[in-house]
Amino acid sequence: MASVNDQGVLSKESSQDLVPWWSFTKTLIAACALRLVEQGHVNLDNSLEGKPYTLRQLLQHRAGIANYGGLRVYHEAVSRGEEPWTTEELLARMNVENLLFNPGQRFMYSNIGYFYVCRLMERITGEPLSRCLHRLVFGPLNLGSARVVETREDMELSAFETDHGYHPGWVYHGLIMGSVAEAALGLYGLLNGKLLRTHSLNEMLQCYPVGAEIPGRPWKTTGYGLGVAIGQIEMEGMALSTRAIGHSAAGSGSVGAVYHFPDTSSKRTVAVFGPFKDEGITEAAALQIAMGI
Numbered sequence: 001m002a003s004v005n006d007q008g009v010l011s012k013e014s015s016q017d018l019v020p021w022w023s024f025t026k027t028l029i030a031a032c033a034l035r036l037v038e039q040g041h042v043n044l045d046n047s048l049e050g051k052p053y054t055l056r057q058l059l060q061h062r063a064g065i066a067n068y069g070g071l072r073v074y075h076e077a078v079s080r081g082e083e084p085w086t087t088e089e090l091l092a093r094m095n096v097e098n099l100l101f102n103p104g105q106r107f108m109y110s111n112i113g114y115f116y117v118c119r120l121m122e123r124i125t126g127e128p129l130s131r132c133l134h135r136l137v138f139g140p141l142n143l144g145s146a147r148v149v150e151t152r153e154d155m156e157l158s159a160f161e162t163d164h165g166y167h168p169g170w171v172y173h174g175l176i177m178g179s180v181a182e183a184a185l186g187l188y189g190l191l192n193g194k195l196l197r198t199h200s201l202n203e204m205l206q207c208y209p210v211g212a213e214i215p216g217r218p219w220k221t222t223g224y225g226l227g228v229a230i231g232q233i234e235m236e237g238m239a240l241s242t243r244a245i246g247h248s249a250a251g252s253g254s255v256g257a258v259y260h261f262p263d264t265s266s267k268r269t270v271a272v273f274g275p276f277k278d279e280g281i282t283e284a285a286a287l288q289i290a291m292g293i
Contacts (some may be wrong), residue, residue, distance in 0.1 A: 002181040003289050006267035009037050011289075015180040017159035020168070021271045022249030023245060024183060024258045026114050028146075030227020031190055033117055034200045035136045041124045044203065048120065053103035055120070058113045059226040060208055064099035067110040067129070068172075073246040078252060084169035087115070107210050107224065114173035128152045129174045141189045146178035155171045160275035162253030169250075183258045184271035187246050191260050204228060205245070217280035218287060233259075233287055244287070248279045257282035261290035 002014035021028075033055060036042055044056040053063035068074045068090060077085070084091070096112060118129050125132045130148035138146045149155060149168045156164050157177060167173040178186075189195060196204065207223035207230040214222065218242050222231040229248065234241035246259035246269075256273035270286040 001272040001285065001289065002179075002184040003269070003271070004184045004269040008185075008188055008192070014184070016145075017180055018157050018177055019148075019159055019180055019183075019254060019256065020149065020249075020251055021156070021176045021178060021183055021258070022171075022251040022254075022256060024054055024187075024247045024249045024256065025171075025174060026135060026191070027227045027247045027258070028176060028186065029114055029117055029121075030204065031195055032133055032136045032238060033059060033121060034196055034204060034226065038123060038125055038197055038200055042120065052099070055117070056226065057103045058117050060224055061107055061109045061113060062208065062213070063103050063110070063113050064101045064105070065096055065110045065113045065116070066094045066100055067108065067112060068094055069109070069111060073214075074170075078166075081165065081167075084167055084172075085219070087172065090172060105274065107208060111171070111173055118173050133174075133176070140195050141186050143178060143182045143186050145182050146176055146186070148174050149177045158254070160254045160273075162275040163251070164253070166252045175251075180271050183256070183273075183277050184269050186267040187258050187260055187271070189260055191245065205230065212263065214280075217285050233283065235291065235293070236284065236289055237261070242287070242291070244283075248272070248283060250277075250279050255279045255282050257286040259283070259286050259290075261287070264290050266292065 003011045009194045035187050037044055045054050047054055057063040152167050155166050202224040207225050210222045210224055213220055218233045220232040220234050228245055230245050232241045233244040242261055243262045244259040249256035254275045259272045260269040270289045272282040272285045274282055
């Protein structure tokens with residue numbers, strides 16, 4: 001685990017262990033896309049070429065695109081250790097051309113939506129995702145350990161044996177691995193204006209309400225900005241709740257929580273990862289650290 005206080009100082013228990021950042025990757029993809037918006041390469045609210053949805057709707061999971069996370073045959077193939085499907089096979093299986101709802105109408109979490117964002121960024125920059133992220137995000141935020149992992153051998157770098165043998169190609173929008181400490185530092189830097197202009201950061205933090213409590217997890221309210229979850233989180237058995245901004249992370253062999261707690265006395269930014277299945281455990285642990293419990 002690692003935590004950063006409001007001065008950007010890491011706590012003594014910060015970890016340099018490498019772990020897959022799973023869906024915290026989406027936060028950094030969104031930040032990268034917003035940098036391209038700042039540079040005038042793409043507009044947040046214009047429909048993308050040949051598509052009925054906008055970049056904002058993709059980043060906020062409001063484009064109506066299906067998600068492979070609920071596809072049983074996907075999880076079965078992963079558990080058998082198969083090679084990832086080609087993107088063409090994935091998109092055909094998901095029938096992505098048929099949107100589940102009109103863009104902007106409601107929220108549905110979609111990894112495929114972020115895959116489209118990555119393809120857009122690669123077309124704009126002429127660079128593979130890994131180079132684009134290094135140039136526009138990792139470098140400016142001084143994330144020296146962060147990298148996009150692409151092979152089973154890359155996954156052997158994870159501190160958790162439960163991640164070993166997994167093929168990161170099953171994460172179609174790309175998977176970042178880095179130290180636990182740098183996950184916290186990356187979110188801290190992002191939310192404290194070290195990467196994006198004020199207007200872009202405000203756009204990222206505009207929250208679309210998603211719902212109320214999540215059973216078995218510490219969320220009391222949930223919402224989503226551009227690549228960040230935003231909501232009220234509460235310690236079990238305590239009436240006090242506080243705001244959390246960041247992203248949870250779940251993969252085949254580990255889970256994590258990377259969150260900033262702006263309303264606590266320490267205003268701490270925390271990253272917690274563990275080799276188990278329940279995101280709620282890491283979310284609750286992050287809140288405990290933020291509240292000094």
